[in-house]
Amino acid sequence: LKSSSSGPGLHVIHIAAEMAPVAKVGGLGDVLSALSKALQKKGHLVEIILPKYDCMQYECIQDLRVLDLVVESYFDGRLYNNKIWVGTVEGLPVYFIEPHHPAKFFWRGKTYGEPDDLKRFSFFSRAALELIHQASKKPDIIHCHDWQTAFVAPLYWDLYAPKGLNSARICFTCHNFEYQGTTTASEIASCGLDVHHLNRPDRMQDNSSPDRINPVKGAIVFSNIVTTVSPTYAQEVRTSQGGQGLHATLNDHAQKFVGILNGIDTDAWNPATDSHLRFQYNADDLEGKAENKKALRRHLGLSFADSRRPLVGCITRLVPQKGVHLIRHAIYRALELGGQFVLLGSSPVPSIHREFEEIANKFQNHEHIRLILKYDEALSHSIYAASDMFIIPSIFEPCGLTQMIAMRYGAIPIVRKTGGLNDSVFDVDDDTIPVQLRNGFTFITPDEQGFNGAFDRAFNHYNSDSEGWQELMHKVMNIDFSWDTSASQYEELYLQSVSRAKAARCAP
Numbered sequence: 001l002k003s004s005s006s007g008p009g010l011h012v013i014h015i016a017a018e019m020a021p022v023a024k025v026g027g028l029g030d031v032l033s034a035l036s037k038a039l040q041k042k043g044h045l046v047e048i049i050l051p052k053y054d055c056m057q058y059e060c061i062q063d064l065r066v067l068d069l070v071v072e073s074y075f076d077g078r079l080y081n082n083k084i085w086v087g088t089v090e091g092l093p094v095y096f097i098e099p100h101h102p103a104k105f106f107w108r109g110k111t112y113g114e115p116d117d118l119k120r121f122s123f124f125s126r127a128a129l130e131l132i133h134q135a136s137k138k139p140d141i142i143h144c145h146d147w148q149t150a151f152v153a154p155l156y157w158d159l160y161a162p163k164g165l166n167s168a169r170i171c172f173t174c175h176n177f178e179y180q181g182t183t184t185a186s187e188i189a190s191c192g193l194d195v196h197h198l199n200r201p202d203r204m205q206d207n208s209s210p211d212r213i214n215p216v217k218g219a220i221v222f223s224n225i226v227t228t229v230s231p232t233y234a235q236e237v238r239t240s241q242g243g244q245g246l247h248a249t250l251n252d253h254a255q256k257f258v259g260i261l262n263g264i265d266t267d268a269w270n271p272a273t274d275s276h277l278r279f280q281y282n283a284d285d286l287e288g289k290a291e292n293k294k295a296l297r298r299h300l301g302l303s304f305a306d307s308r309r310p311l312v313g314c315i316t317r318l319v320p321q322k323g324v325h326l327i328r329h330a331i332y333r334a335l336e337l338g339g340q341f342v343l344l345g346s347s348p349v350p351s352i353h354r355e356f357e358e359i360a361n362k363f364q365n366h367e368h369i370r371l372i373l374k375y376d377e378a379l380s381h382s383i384y385a386a387s388d389m390f391i392i393p394s395i396f397e398p399c400g401l402t403q404m405i406a407m408r409y410g411a412i413p414i415v416r417k418t419g420g421l422n423d424s425v426f427d428v429d430d431d432t433i434p435v436q437l438r439n440g441f442t443f444i445t446p447d448e449q450g451f452n453g454a455f456d457r458a459f460n461h462y463n464s465d466s467e468g469w470q471e472l473m474h475k476v477m478n479i480d481f482s483w484d485t486s487a488s489q490y491e492e493l494y495l496q497s498v499s500r501a502k503a504a505r506c507a508p
């Protein structure tokens with residue numbers, strides 16, 4: 001066990017519920033591994049703490065082994081042992097916590113969506129801090145993510161700093177303010193937080209119900225750095241329409257709150273080396289993309305008679321945020337416009353799942369439409385590679401990664417101008433935007449007419465100007481979506497925070 005960084009870099013520990021590819025549900029998983037890799041490349045010591053889920057991709061972990069250390073952590077009035085595993089995931093050291101708790105918190109066959117998620121993750125947050133403390137680590141930055149590990153911030157300052165774990169500054173990143181983990185006030189006592197001390201309007205009390213506690217609000221109040229995942233979303237959540245009840249809190253803490261646009265892992269998402277693809281390709285040789293389109297059409301039983309017929313892709317969680325009514329509409333509109341449509345989506349919402357299941361069944365033998373309602377990493381790569389266009393009609397979108405992945409694979413994005421989509425997709429027909437930045441099709445009004453405004457234009461461009469389309473593909477595939485710039489911004493925030501803390505310690 002390393003106790004601190006040996007080089008000049010910072011020692012950063014991420015505590016999170018997801019990490020790609022071992023435990024990925026959505027964008028958080030991608031961000032965690034890509035940001036960590038980028039920081040590691042810059043010379044920092046980066047470690048990650050995750051729950052040891054039974055349903056992880058264990059084949060992605062190298063040298064997984066149990067440590068001698070058994071970490072005892074407090075929950076519901078007593079101490080529980082935690083077995084600590086360590087392994088390497090894509091070159092990053094990762095600790096996995098396996099609680100010996102009768103509720104078998106991470107032995108559920110899924111990551112989230114259990115009735116006792118609040119207990120599961122508040123337990124994990126406390127055990128992660130306990131691990132850092134008992135292993136005598138002295139990190140410079142503890143970086144927690146989303147409501148599942150938001151408890152880390154108040155736990156650190158109220159319980160662990162007084163115990164001597166006080167080397168770190170706390171950074172909290174909210175990847176989506178829709179999920180705040182709000183709960184009855186008494187529940188946070190389980191992990192040892194003091195309800196009376198924290199259930200106050202300027203601390204963890206939920207802004208709309210005084211008898212409830214809001215973990216995300218707690219992390220905003222108690223962290224030294226608060227970030228979210230794009231500059232536009234950072235502005236949106238500071239308004240009453242976009243703030244999901246937290247705008248006032250974010251405005252109170254505005255001086256420590258920033259939006260940093262996510263990047264993507266350009267090694268994992270690289271059409272020139274992607275082992276999930278039948279044919280690798282790059283911006284200068286798009287032959288392979290056409291071959292992948294043919295292969296996917298064949299694989300899914302779609303017609304491949306006309307190679308120029310545009311293929312529209314959509315890969316998403318099917319939740320209201322993603323504009324499900326517009327996704328449904330796009331399926332029919334693509335058909336009307338002479339295109340093909342492939343949706344890869346999974347929904348945790350039963351009514352949405354049923355609705356899309358009906359559409360999937362209706363089109364199950366259709367030559368131009370295919371809906372695949374599951375989570376499938378390998379298939380997602382093939383769809384990005386095969387698609388000519390890619391739709392993201394989100395109602396709100398903190399950052400969105402699929403538009404960047406799509407572009408890297410030469411699929412032109414058609415998106416609603418919101419959040420991170422507004423920071424990464426610029427309309428090809430918008431004269432107010434410098435030509436070199438224009439890379440897709442955008443719309444504002446979240447209704448069918450608004451969507452058609454962008455979708456129909458994309459089809460027109462595709463059908464009427466095949467050379468222009470090729471140039472556009474070439475251009476979007478060459479955009480730098482790597483983490484280099486964004487990781488430097490995180491690095492800068494970490495360094496500023498660490499040096500402020502040092503200055504405060506040295507002050508007379």
Ligand code: ADP
Nearest residue numbers: 026027316317345346374375376380400401402
């Ligand atoms: P969110 O985090 O809101 O789900 P993002 O755009 O930030 O959305 O990240 C989505 C990530 O999850 C992308 O890597 C995308 O390819 C992947 N993804 C979403 N749905 C599926 C699915 N059904 N199968 C495989 N990958 C999926």
